[in-house]
Amino acid sequence: MKKWLNKARLALLSSLPIVVFFTNFPLIRLGENSSMYFEISLPMIWLATFDLVSLAELPNIIKLFKKYSKAILASCILIFWLVLSCLWSANPLRGTLTAGLIVAIAFAVMSFFADLPNKKFLVREARLFIGTSFGVSAFCIMQGILDVYGAQHNLLCEGCHYQTLGFPHSNGFAIEPQFMGNLLIAPCILSLDILYKKIKLKKGKGWPFGFAFMTFIQILALFICFSRGAIYSFAVAVLLVAAHDIYHKKYMHTVIYITTIIISFACGLLTQGIWAEISPTSEGFFDGISRSINQLTLGKISLPQPQSAQNLDAKMAILEPQEESMFDGYIEESTNVRLDLNKNALAAWKQSPKTILFGVGLGGAGRAIATYRGGYEREIVQNEFFSLLLEIGLVGWILIFAAAYQLVKLHNKQTSFIFIAIIAAYFASMAFYSGITNVWHIYLFTPVLYVLPGIRRTKAHMLK
Numbered sequence: 001m002k003k004w005l006n007k008a009r010l011a012l013l014s015s016l017p018i019v020v021f022f023t024n025f026p027l028i029r030l031g032e033n034s035s036m037y038f039e040i041s042l043p044m045i046w047l048a049t050f051d052l053v054s055l056a057e058l059p060n061i062i063k064l065f066k067k068y069s070k071a072i073l074a075s076c077i078l079i080f081w082l083v084l085s086c087l088w089s090a091n092p093l094r095g096t097l098t099a100g101l102i103v104a105i106a107f108a109v110m111s112f113f114a115d116l117p118n119k120k121f122l123v124r125e126a127r128l129f130i131g132t133s134f135g136v137s138a139f140c141i142m143q144g145i146l147d148v149y150g151a152q153h154n155l156l157c158e159g160c161h162y163q164t165l166g167f168p169h170s171n172g173f174a175i176e177p178q179f180m181g182n183l184l185i186a187p188c189i190l191s192l193d194i195l196y197k198k199i200k201l202k203k204g205k206g207w208p209f210g211f212a213f214m215t216f217i218q219i220l221a222l223f224i225c226f227s228r229g230a231i232y233s234f235a236v237a238v239l240l241v242a243a244h245d246i247y248h249k250k251y252m253h254t255v256i257y258i259t260t261i262i263i264s265f266a267c268g269l270l271t272q273g274i275w276a277e278i279s280p281t282s283e284g285f286f287d288g289i290s291r292s293i294n295q296l297t298l299g300k301i302s303l304p305q306p307q308s309a310q311n312l313d314a315k316m317a318i319l320e321p322q323e324e325s326m327f328d329g330y331i332e333e334s335t336n337v338r339l340d341l342n343k344n345a346l347a348a349w350k351q352s353p354k355t356i357l358f359g360v361g362l363g364g365a366g367r368a369i370a371t372y373r374g375g376y377e378r379e380i381v382q383n384e385f386f387s388l389l390l391e392i393g394l395v396g397w398i399l400i401f402a403a404a405y406q407l408v409k410l411h412n413k414q415t416s417f418i419f420i421a422i423i424a425a426y427f428a429s430m431a432f433y434s435g436i437t438n439v440w441h442i443y444l445f446t447p448v449l450y451v452l453p454g455i456r457r458t459k460a461h462m463l464k
Contacts, residue, residue: 008053012046013117016448017129019046020441021136021183024175025155035367035377036094043440047104054111061114071406072110078399079106082362085392089361090368091377098363101436105443112447119453126190126452129445133187134214137221140170140180144224144271148279165291166283166325167275169226179438181230182429184222186422186441186449189237191215193418196256216264223268228296229432237425244417269293281325291329299330338382338432341369345386348372349393359393365434384430419449 022042030038065072082102089095117125146154147161147168157171172180195215198208222234238257245253269289276288283291290303348368349355360368365387370377381387389397426442433439 002056005053005056009050009057009115010117010121012050012053013112013121013125014128016046016445017125018132019043020445021132022173023179023438023440024171025173033093035091037378039437041437043444044101044437047101047108047440047444051104051107051111054108057111057114061110064110064114068410071403071410074399074403074406075106078396078403079103081396081399082392085359085361085396086363087361088358089391090364090371091361091366093363094366095361095363098436105436108444109447113451116451122448122452125448129448130187130191130194130214130218133184133191133218136172136180137184137218140172140221140225141217141271143170143172144168144275148275150280162275162279162281162325163323164326165276165288165295165331166279166281167272167288167292168279170221170224172221172225175438176227177225178227178229178429178433181222181225181227182233182426182433182439183441184218184225185230185234185237185425185429186445188215188218188222188234189241189418189422189425191218192257192260193241195260196253199256200252212260215260216267219261219264220268220271223265224271226272226292226295227432228298229429231296233425233429233432236428237421240421240424241418244421281323283325287328291327294329295331297330298335299332302329341379341381342383342386344369344373344375345381345383345390349386349390355390355393357393357395359389359391359396362391365390381434382432384434387434415450419452422446422449 019042024041026042028040030040032038079102083099086092086095086099116122143154143156144167147156155171155173156168157176160169160171160177162168169177170180171177172183174180174183191211192215195208195211198211222230238261242254242257245251245257269292272292273285273288276283276291277285286303286305290305293301293303345365348360348365348371351372355368365381366379367377368390369375369379369381381390388400392399423446426446436443
């Protein structure tokens with residue numbers, strides 16, 4: 001029986017690099033209430049199944065407690081506080097469901113570390129993660145192509161179609177582009193590092209063109225997802241790696257990183273220009289590029305349209321009237337809505353000493369803001385830091401820092417800087433979203449990255 005469970009556990013771990021990319025498709029919808037939708041996603045099914053087969057690992061988990069007692073104790077106290085806060089939650093049902101997910105994730109992570117797979121298995125996981133990322137990236141590009149040519153069933157989310165800016169921005173199998181872009185951060189960073197090693201060590205057949213193409217497609221997809229949060233967070237990781245390499249005089253690594261990214265992003269701009277030209281809207285090639293830059297720079301950079309292009313657009317409008325896109329550049333409303341949600345969360349948190357210390361309870365942010373300022377209970381804060389502050393208060397944040405401190409103390413010389421850069425990018429991205437169910441890769445696949453051999457030191461495993 002134990003042997004069968006071990007095989008099932010390894011089979012589930014083998015599928016994890018694929019499962020994390022399918023957060024919103026396929027999806028089982030069970031209903032809704034005033035504050036949330038009841039849905040079951042593929043990662044949820046994976047998590048429940050993995051936890052069940054991992055019950056056999058309880059003896060090893062107990063041993064893990066003894067080995068890393070301080071870090072695990074601090075984490076368990078934090079989880080206990082999160083669960084306890086459901087008792088005073090402004091939204092007890094949402095809080096209880098969220099607490100259940102957190103406990104399930106914590107158990108899955110502990111069971112993973114309690115019985116680590118061998119290095120060969122972990123390297124295979126990383127390859128599959130990058131391979132899946134490449135496949136999903138190609139699908140994202142195809143989504144955009146299908147959209148500008150009028151295909152109706154392309155899985156693009158509402159607001160992601162070409163009607164918004166004249167060109168589409170892809171969301172893959174995630175609910176929104178920001179989560180698809182977030183999914184691509186780690187594989188893009190890993191791919192860049194492996195590309196450098198392939199060039200330097202001349203490993204692999206046909207080096208480095210095949211892998212260079214895979215890396216290019218992934219970074220291109222990250223750009224055309226067009227999530228500022230994901231792009232900015234990716235930039236944080238890249239800048240950290242570049243600074244680290246310059247400090248250690250690894251200039252070739254930095255040059256390959258920056259060159260590949262610049263080429264990919266430039267092709268992303270060209271792709272958006274081409275899509276704007278092809279789409280049924282009146283926008284042309286230059287409009288697509290100009291609007292992309294304007295949106296990414298928060299309206300700070302506006303490229304003046306050449307007079308020849310203006311004259312051509314005017315003539316085309318007379319000869320063949322076309323539909324207009326909803327926005328002609330920086331969508332200021334998207335930024336203002338996020339900032340207003342952040343301000344409302346802080347205002348709701350400050351309303352009494354009780355909420356300042358203990359918060360409104362896990363899962364209660366949306367309902368607390370709606371009660372305090374009005375609006376919809378389903379509205380989320382769009383900032384994980386402010387959302388947690390409102391829900392679990394200062395006491396909760398003290399426990400978060402305590403657990404984080406103990407976990408950081410586990411850091412050793414084998415922890416790669418690539419992993420640290422990815423974690424920094426994930427932390428930066430948390431300023432742009434809130435919630436658990438759309439970022440399963442952060443909670444479930446990061447442990448795999450932590451123990452992954454060959455990111456920076458023993459690269460030969462990854463290059464074969």
